[in-house]
Amino acid sequence: xxxxxxxxxLAQDYLSRISEEAERKFDEYLPxxxxxxxxxxxxxxYSMFAGGKRLRPALVKASFDLFKGKGxxxxxxxxxxxxLHTFSLIHDDLPCVDNDDYRRGKLTSHKQxxxxxxxxxGDALCVLAFELMGKTGNAKAIEVLAHLLGTFGMIGGExxxxxxEGKPVDLEIVDYIHYHKTAALIEAALxxxxxxxxxxxxxxxxxxxxxxxxxxAFQIVDDILDIVSTTEELGKDAGSxxxxxxxxxxxxxxxxKSRTRAMELYEESIKxxxxxxxxxxxxxxxxxxxxxxxx
Amino acid sequence: xxxxxxxxxLAQDYLSRISEEAERKFDEYLPxxxxxxxxxxxxxxYSMFAGGKRLRPALVKASFDLFKGKGxxxxxxxxxxxxLHTFSLIHDDLPCVDNDDYRRGKLTSHKQxxxxxxxxxGDALCVLAFELMGKTGNAKAIEVLAHLLGTFGMIGGExxxxxxEGKPVDLEIVDYIHYHKTAALIEAALxxxxxxxxxxxxxxxxxxxxxxxxxxAFQIVDDILDIVSTTEELGKDAGSxxxxxxxxxxxxxxxxKSRTRAMELYEESIKxxxxxxxxxxxxxxxxxxxxxxxx
Numbered sequence: 030x031x032x033x034x035x036x037x038x039l040a041q042d043y044l045s046r047i048s049e050e051a052e053r054k055f056d057e058y059l060p061x062x063x064x065x066x067x068x069x070x071x072x073x074x075y076s077m078f079a080g081g082k083r084l085r086p087a088l089v090k091a092s093f094d095l096f097k098g099k100g101x102x103x104x105x106x107x108x109x110x111x112x113l114h115t116f117s118l119i120h121d122d123l124p125c126v127d128n129d130d131y132r133r134g135k136l137t138s139h140k141q142x143x144x145x146x147x148x149x150x151g152d153a154l155c156v157l158a159f160e161l162m163g164k165t166g167n168a169k170a171i172e173v174l175a176h177l178l179g180t181f182g183m184i185g186g187e188x189x190x191x192x193x194e195g196k197p198v199d200l201e202i203v204d205y206i207h208y209h210k211t212a213a214l215i216e217a218a219l220x221x222x223x224x225x226x227x228x229x230x231x232x233x234x235x236x237x238x239x240x241x242x243x244x245x246a247f248q249i250v251d252d253i254l255d256i257v258s259t260t261e262e263l264g265k266d267a268g269s270x271x272x273x274x275x276x277x278x279x280x281x282x283x284x285x286k287s288r289t290r291a292m293e294l295y296e297e298s299i300k301x302x303x304x305x306x307x308x309x310x311x312x313x314x315x316x317x318x319x320x321x322x323x324x
Numbered sequence: 325x326x327x328x329x330x331x332x333x334l335a336q337d338y339l340s341r342i343s344e345e346a347e348r349k350f351d352e353y354l355p356x357x358x359x360x361x362x363x364x365x366x367x368x369x370y371s372m373f374a375g376g377k378r379l380r381p382a383l384v385k386a387s388f389d390l391f392k393g394k395g396x397x398x399x400x401x402x403x404x405x406x407x408l409h410t411f412s413l414i415h416d417d418l419p420c421v422d423n424d425d426y427r428r429g430k431l432t433s434h435k436q437x438x439x440x441x442x443x444x445x446g447d448a449l450c451v452l453a454f455e456l457m458g459k460t461g462n463a464k465a466i467e468v469l470a471h472l473l474g475t476f477g478m479i480g481g482e483x484x485x486x487x488x489e490g491k492p493v494d495l496e497i498v499d500y501i502h503y504h505k506t507a508a509l510i511e512a513a514l515x516x517x518x519x520x521x522x523x524x525x526x527x528x529x530x531x532x533x534x535x536x537x538x539x540x541a542f543q544i545v546d547d548i549l550d551i552v553s554t555t556e557e558l559g560k561d562a563g564s565x566x567x568x569x570x571x572x573x574x575x576x577x578x579x580x581k582s583r584t585r586a587m588e589l590y591e592e593s594i595k596x597x598x599x600x601x602x603x604x605x606x607x608x609x610x611x612x613x614x615x616x617x618x619x
Contacts, residue, residue, distance in 0.1 A: 060475050060476070064476075065480065065484065065500070066475060066480050066483040066484050066487065068483075068487065069475055069479070069480070069483045070475060073475075116447075120443055120444075120447060123440075123443060125438075125439035125440045125443060126440045126443065143420075144420035145418075145420045145421045145486050146483070148415055148418060148420060148421065148443065149415075149421075149479055149482065149483050149486075151447075152411075152415060152446075152447075152450065152479055153474055153475045153479045155447065155450060155451070156450070156470050156473050156474040156479060157470070157474050157475070159454045159466060159470040160466075160467055160470035160471050160474060162463075162466070163463050163464065163465075163466035163467025163468075163469075163470055164463075164467050165463065166463045166464075167463060168457075168458050168459075168460065168461045168462060168463045168466065169458065169461075170458075171454060171455075171457070171458035171463065171466055172455055172458025172459055173458075174458075175451050175452070175454040175455035175458055176455050178451050179448055179451040179452050179455060180355050180361060180364055180365060180368075180448045180452070181355070181359075184364070184444055184447055184448045184451065185360065185361050185364070187444065188361040188363075188364045188441070188444050189360065189361050191440050191444075192361065192363065205360070
């Protein structure tokens with residue numbers, strides 16, 4: 030584990046560098062709070078600038094650069110992916126869904142702006158993401174992204190997650206939920222970066238396999254942290270999964286087996302990268318970061 | 325007015341023919357309620373098949389055909405536009421927004437399926453619409469559509485509409501709200517059809533002017549009908565605008581001046597078509613239909 034933590038340092042540097050770059054772009058692409066409808070624009074910015082690791086933009090960039098992409102379209106896609114992630118968080122936090130008051134240590138959108146504005150802010154971020162994707166000129170990337178975001182991807186996972194709350198579930202369902210609600214958008218970030226760079230089908234398959242593995246690992250680690258961390262460390266309500274009767278890996282397999290499963294997924298992700306025979310240092314480090322992170 | 329009603333008959337025939345064609349496509353493109361997440365897929369279909377004039381798909385088709393478009397992409401766009409319209413209705417009906425129990429004579433989505441599912445069904449229809457648009461291969465059409473749908477278009481209008489409820493407003497604001505919340509998506513339908521058909525910039529400008537005029541006229545007629553019709557005739561709560569203190573044309577100008585404004589917009593729309601020097605019979609008739617409709 031210690032060598033993995035060392036390996037993760039490169040990813041931490043990369044993430045903080047990309048965060049700065051990405052946030053400058055968010056500011057450029059997000060509508061001004063001086064323009065009508067002002068409060069809605071303010072709400073969109075509030076949630077987009079509420080912090081976070083900016084993992085999805087970093088994955089878009091790392092994949093785009095790996096496949097030698099050229100041009101500015103990558104910044105549009107990086108911003109689009111973070112907007113889509115933020116859209117999903119705002120709607121998930123709503124009283125009728127997860128009913129969360131805090132996210133990343135700040136009031137959630139509906140607590141800060143009211144429910145109607147939160148619904149619309151989520152909608153508006155989703156739509157703006159597709160406007161930015163339209164500007165990339167790559168319709169195929171839009172199709173792939175929307176598919177992984179929709180009912181056979183992220184939204185399908187969220188819906189099933191809600192439906193299964195408090196019900197007995199098996200590993201098949203937990204796998205389905207976790208793959209869809211979390212891994213699908215992580216996979217999408219990598220595929221969009223690869224598509225914009227003009228990667229081959231074989232390359233896209235490899236990056237997809239990597240994405241699925243780290244995506245699932247990411248959610249398992251999230252579930253573990255929800256149990257072993259404090260609310261202060263997480264910046265969101267710790268222990269909330271158990272409280273809500275959420276279907277998680279630790280609730281089915283226990284902590285130790287969940288950790289083992291996360292490590293297996295890490296190994297799978299590295300194997301997927303090996304198939305590429307390229308310098309995949311950044312992506313390797315990101316996998317190590319995901320498996321060793323403490324918040 | 326009598327000759328306008330005669331003129332509108334062609335549009336009525338066209339709309340009922342296109343409805344059938346469009347609904348077969350909706351059925352093809354919407355996910356099956358047998359696939360997970362079943363209830364969400366059911367909710368998407370419930371709202372998509374709750375009736376309606378299918379005006380936006382008809383406008384996509386009429387514009388695409390006018391500019392001699394070829395191929396199947398038009399069906400993708402027709403379905404996408406109706407999905408986006410339905411997405412906006414589902415979210416507008418939510419308790420935290422307009423809090424409506426009925427729409428087109430049926431229970432609204434959140435009344436039928438619960439709030440969380442209604443939020444997700446709206447989200448899923450929006451995302452699926454962009455997946456279908458991605459399949460058209462036309463990234464420019466996606467950019468234009470998303471822009472007219474976002475905070476500088478439909479969503480901007482809805483948000484301002486909500487914010488202005490019960491407050492004194494002037495004609496400038498009512499124009500802003502109506503243009504954005506209704507005309508923008510109608511304009512988008514026409515522009516998307518034209519872009520997919522490969523229309524010239526000059527042609528797109530003309531169709532845009534037509535769209536803005538009939539879009540605004542459509543909303544003014546809607547506001548008038550909300551006052552002069554019964555709930556049974558409308559299939560939704562009549563008189564609800566006044567009850568909610570909504571900013572409408574009749575509330576500012578009175579019924580008679582609102583009717584005059586709608587007629588002026590009709591004339592504007594016909595003038596925009598005249599600039600095209602093409603056989604615009606269907607679009608003329610649709611303008612007449614919009615101005616003479618009784619529900």
